[in-house]
Amino acid sequence: MMHHTSATLDPATTPVVVACCRTAIGRSHPDRGIFRNVRGDDLASAVVRAVVERSGVDPATIEDVLLGVTQQRGELGGNVARTVGLMADLPFAAAGTTVNRLCGSSLQALAQACHAIAAGAENVQVVGGVEHMHHLPMESAIDIHPQAFARSSRGMLSMGLTAEQLASLHGIPRRRQEEYALASHEKAARADDAGLFDDELVRVFGHDEAGGLIEAVRDQSIRGDTSLEAMAALEPAFLPKLGTITAATSAPVSDGAAALLVMSAGEAARQSLEPLARVVGTAVVGVPPAAMGTGPIAATRKLLARVAPLGLTLADIDLVELNEAFAPQALHCIDSLRLDAAKVNVRGGSLAIGHPLGASGARIATTLLHALRDSGGRFGLATMCIGLGQGIAVLFERIER
């Protein structure tokens, strides 16, 4: 339905992204996190408000708000997509739903909004995600049925252990993981220094270490000054003594939000809006929980098969945003899909920028679309691994403005 070649596309059912933005990503740290005193719903409200303003969309045409959140409780509980719509002064007629596909939540929000457009259902929609891993830690207030472990094992709850398993099965040594993480930081730091994130960032307030109010305009976990020596000194984070993965090769727990505005190509034309990209296709897939890190491999293959009429191969994809949960997990996906490393996470990945679970899908889509715009590339792929064994992938085609 979404994968015809451009010439045959029906504008009424072709989903396009008109605008996208994100907050800086903060560390989830009780004393140092820039968003430690800022509510997650405030962050979400800021990006929803910004994406509407930046796009120039007529707010009265917005039909739905879809936000991905993994910890839907406390300040992000009670269908936060609706309360965020109310806080962001959207018309009452704009509905709201909160979706959960764990780490893939906001990519899922984007995907299902596009499905609605393709189906001729809701058209103009704000999608995005938010997570505040300091205020709402991922381990607390859940009670997973032990019978869910009957076909797997309790270890599946530890993403770090599943990544250790990939490292061990596929022979990804610690040094290679650290070189990868270092490159992620270096790319992100270079992009940051060059101001490449400026267009996608929404200026929100946070707090510095002294407690004073600051404008949060820098991703807090990016470390341009880190080194292989510093990384080598760290203790394994998940398997004492035996493990290869450390804090440096795991995505930092983070706070942040991101949002995109989607509608049909026809509606964009009607409102005289200039879309950034069309969404070519989406895919989700399940894999064994113990191999959750391989989700992007299966999802990407499934997506390419689904858009087969386009005759695309991975070689035709100009840029890839592969969410970095753990260095060996990302490396295994790159190895298995034989991705060209020069196309992957060109502005650094989540190991450096941070991984606010429910927001990350919208965050990598936002970064991808800006990088695609700046590079003049055509096709961009965003893909993520998902806890308990899933993968999600979304394929974009840039539209010349």
Next chain:
Amino acid sequence: MPAIERELETLTVERTADGFVLLTVSVPGHRQNLLTPQAVADLSTALDDLACGSAPRGVILRSGRPGSFFAGVDIARLEELRGRPPAEIAALCDRGKALLARLSASFPTAAIIDGVCLGGGLELALACDVRVATAAGHTMLGLPEVKLGLLPGWGGTVRLPRLIGPGPAVELACSGESVAASAAQRLGLVDACVPADQALDTACLLLTVRGDDGSLAARRLRMARPVDLDPVEREFLESTSAAVMLGRTGGHYPAPPAILQVILAGSAGTAEKASRIESAAFAKLAATPVARNLLRVFSIGERNRRDAGVGDDNAAATIERAGMTAPAIVGAGIMGAGIAASHLRAGFSTAVIDLNQDVLAGGVPSILEEAAWDRAAKRSDPSRAVELAGRLRVSTVMASIAGADIVIESVTERPDVKQQVLAEIEQTVGPETVITTNTSTNPIARLAAGLADPTRFCGLHFFNPVRRMTLVEVVRGPATSDRTVATAVAHAKRLGKCPVVVNDSPGFLVNRILMPYLHEAGELLREGVTAERIDRVSRGFGMPMGPIELYDMIGLDTAFYAGLVLSAAYGDRIEASPVIPALVKVGRLGRKTGAGFYRYSGAGQKERIVAVDETAAAAIARYAHPARESSDRTIVDRLFLPMLLEALRGLDEGLVRDGRDIDLAVIHALGFPAFRGGLLAWGDSLGAAEILRRLEPLADLGPRMHPTDRLRGHAASGRPFTE
């Protein structure tokens, strides 16, 4: 009312009006229902009967003893397996399994589980089609075999993964931990969890409904087939479980990895094949020295629970002792606070006095915090603390303990102060009150000197931290009466401790055996063996931490003062090492000052060793000895043989009533590896003759390495130390 069809020695067969047969088991002669040979024979007989008569709608197995379904097999029977050939042991397993298999061969069966359901008891329940647990606090289900170095040998590793999945099965069987009825239901281990008075109706309902809808038949098929486990998940389960186990056991315990392998291998094939794998693995594990040692340690613990502290093993029933209800703790320092907290935890209303208002004010919050400690949450429960505060009475006035029936004095270790406080206590309390002192170094005879009635006085030596350390030394002075000892022992047990009665002697038992080990570590350092190496070898032997780390944890100043007492008493073999005061002089007191032998970073849980402290190393270098041969084996011999020799000297002196108390004490108080069975059992694993050979090249180190007559006697006779 069901009609009684047959009464066997341990089992009653009844038939209900609607056609269910009830098998009610009560095994006499034990605290709990045990799977004794008689119980097994009776069950077999009952099943034979049922096979002949008219087919029952269903058979329901339950216990006639409240609070006890089946606590497993009789440990004494397990001890009989020692030395039997593996094929014979495997055949024994198979015989039990054949009986259990009959429970899911024809008519539908259910087990009603009320009370403990452990080991063979759980395997019996697993062999039934349906399990109903009572929602009672005493209902606990588990497979503790791993704690005895064994695996479940009656189909537990076969049925469990088929019922609840291999991952949860590995968790349950490899940890040996029990789960409550509600958790068992969540796991799928039992089909229902209901109040006890509903259990029979529930079992009948489940048998009827599930029999009718075909799910019982489907379950029987599932229990017979291979487990459908994704290969990726299988590999992940294997590698993560193996890594976790290695971290927990240091590779010293063969049972957990064996259970993992048995479950994984058994899951891949049919139940029949899995059963053969299990029997063979059981026989192999049963023959390991670790299983023998763990079984022995278990028996020693059981003996300790029965031991009255005076007389022989059978004296418990006849000995006079009072049940104490009004404890008072004098002194609210670290030890006093810990002791008070353990009383509150055990449910006692407790008086705490300290003549120093500031110490008392500082002690109360730590008493309540520790007493309200929630083990599961790893933090103190504030509402529990408020609750417990109502049972804590504090005062700065001695007169306020006048009504106490047992007093535990735990003021500073200075003998003059202790004597004065004890005399005041005696003048304050009634004539029947038992008076005890918590001391690690002061002879009881000396502290008793100022008392009018020393017969009611003994030592009650708790270890730090009181919450974690289960061992308590009950120190018997020359004048202490049997009643006083038995009362102190009974009281310590009510606190959940393992009391060991020790005669008055410098260092009592634990510190006396510990000191040669610490002393030798210091000597090894002076010979140029690195601290890391000494600690690594000790940990490799199975100690929870090495002696140098232990020095730093105890505190070098504390070790110095304790060392003075011991070297004064045993100077021929334990000279006060100059290294310790040298470190104290340069401010290296151990962890509490951030540096001792090692430098430390972080605090609390995150505290860890950074490196050897250079100042300490320089201080040691000034007292260097010439280097000696120092292979890992020699280091083990040097650290542990002097401990064994000291234990043998203690036995010569009648320091304890039974050698088993030594092994219990070193395991509980020093962390001596349980898989070695204790110090004396470790000695037996070498043999007295071999020990003599190993001591020979060490003889020039002095009297501490010289064999005792008792050792020579054992070498000559070949008798084990543990006999």
